[in-house]
Amino acid sequence: MSREQRSRNMSRIRSKNTRPEIDVxxxxxxxxxxxxxxxxxxxxxxxxxxxKKIAIFIHGCFWHLHGCKxxxxxxxxxxxxxxxxxxxxxxxKIVESRLDDEGWKIYTVWECELKxxxxxxxxxxxxxxxxxxxxxxx
Numbered sequence: 001m002s003r004e005q006r007s008r009n010m011s012r013i014r015s016k017n018t019r020p021e022i023d024v025x026x027x028x029x030x031x032x033x034x035x036x037x038x039x040x041x042x043x044x045x046x047x048x049x050x051x052k053k054i055a056i057f058i059h060g061c062f063w064h065l066h067g068c069k070x071x072x073x074x075x076x077x078x079x080x081x082x083x084x085x086x087x088x089x090x091x092x093k094i095v096e097s098r099l100d101d102e103g104w105k106i107y108t109v110w111e112c113e114l115k116x117x118x119x120x121x122x123x124x125x126x127x128x129x130x131x132x133x134x135x136x137x138x
Contacts, residue, residue: 020114021058027122043095058109065089068112
């Protein structure tokens with residue numbers, strides 16, 4: 001793949017309202033869950049349940065180095081990508097730690113889970129939300 005083709009492909013990747021995010025939000029909304037997006041807390045999770053203090057991240061396997069078949073390292077400009085993706089992974093751990101310290105429960109949905117086991121993945125998420133009915137006083 002040429003440098004121009006790679007650049008064009010990368011420029012089309014969204015950071016918000018991705019297909020996996022929209023799929024998860026539609027599923028939760030259809031099941032009666034009301035949540036917040038663009039909620040201003042540490043790490044800016046994709047979906048937030050403020051009263052239950054649940055933060056949901058919907059991660060792309062490539063961008064967050066999941067380790068599955070979708071998270072392969074590009075062959076061109078390898079050093080750049082290793083540095084960038086490793087920084088993402090480190091930042092994810094820091095964000096999770098801070099949210100945990102602030103009393104938030106964290107759930108991560110991976111792109112590959114949605115692609116390969118969509119119903120199972122969404123049911124697991126729903127069960128997680130149902131079982132975290134505790135409301136925290138501020």
